[in-house]
Amino acid sequence: MKKYINNVLITGLGAVTPFGCSLESIFEKVLDLQIIQEGGQECISKMVINRSHSMVTCKELFLCMCKDAIENAIADWGKDRMKFSDVPLILGSGLGLTDSLGEQNCKLTGSNFLSEIGDELKKTYEFIGSVYYFSNACAASSQAVCYGADLIGYGKKEIAIVGGVDIYSNIAKAGFERLCSLDQTGCHPFDAGRKGISVGEGAAFFILESESSNTVISPLQASESMHVNIDKSYARIMGYGSTNDAFDVVRMDTQGTQIIRAMEQAVTMGNIKKQQITAVIAHGTGTKLNDKVEAKQISCFFRDCGKIPYVVAPKGMFGHTGGASGAISLLYAIGIFQYHMLPAIPGLVNKDQEISIPLVDRESMKIEAKYILINCFAFGGSNVVLLVGK
Secondary structure: OOOOOOOEEEEEEEEEEOOEOOHHHHHHHHHOOOOOOOOOOOOOOHHHHOHHHOOOOHHHHHHHHHHHHHHHHHHHHOOOHHHOOOEEEEEEOOOOOHHHHHOOOOOOOHHHOHHHHHHHHHHHOOOEEEEEEEOOHHHHHHHHHHHHHHHHHOOOOOEEEEEEEEOOOHHHHHHHHHOOOEOOOOOOOOEOOOOOEOEOOEEEEEEEEEOOOOOEEOOOOHHHOOEEOOOOOOEEEEEEEEEEOOOOOOOOOOOOHHHHHHHHHHHHHHOOOHHHOOEEEOOOOOOHHHHHHHHHHHHHHOHHHOOOOEEEOOHHHHOEOHHHHHHHHHHHHHHHHHHOEEOOOOOOOOEOOOOOOOEOOOOOEEOOOOEEEEEEEEHHHEEEEEEEEO
């Protein structure tokens, strides 16, 4: 993959999580090591409380979370939305509205499909142009971010809204129970006693801009062609890697060759050396095999660097938010940049002695992060690795 011709900046963010909707409120609780034991028990919104009483449908909740997170991102961005048009929205979701099929009087119509969500969002936001969907399970929102970054990085668009959302899914819970990969006590990434995932829910969206659209030319300096950046930028999307194991519908390939290839692609596209990476945000699902395979591949990838970067795992706090997990991890990376702290991994009590990577397992630590690698792996062997820079 070619290096971007334009710098891709993150200039706005919004979220809906059980720990709050702003970076400040979320990261405050991240550093307090709070943890979700089972998604839905700590309510994302008041609408969740009524879900068991059939007073809100999956579609209504899904739309509510999308709109809240997008609205938060636009407000944080701070620009006049009415001055923009044909802004692409790229959305990732793992199960989408699948649980709506279990609702009373539900019929399989177009209203059950993610495309219907796009139509609803376009009615709400007149400046939104095309809407794109990614549904490759747990890597969906990461793939959405990659696509949005491509549109900007290769000069196709100046601005894009990207992110992901997944609501709490009883279908997902039943599926992981069937796989014997569900832990009712919460997610414990890389812990010796880990038993599986904890089902979570959440949404996170970002405004991506090209650096050129995020700068202005001062009238006093126009003759000198000097650009003055008057807007904030949280981080820069440097590059990504996207590969597929082509191994199994559910299981990871224990050889992990495509995981390493995705990490290599991200670093190459970002035009940096792997030694410059400060931290890795692991996919870290808390399942026996997946954590072991991921740790091994992280170790192998950095083997020739002399030192492996510190590794953190957001799912110890948020649970597995499905297709939104990549976007949540990107939010986590921005928090690390902003607060200069690497959060300890919630749920990690006794480190698995077979895992040799340097985990932040006791308490949060101060750090000046420059580049962060974000791992996202999904059913079907989909591997997406994001490289973000300060």
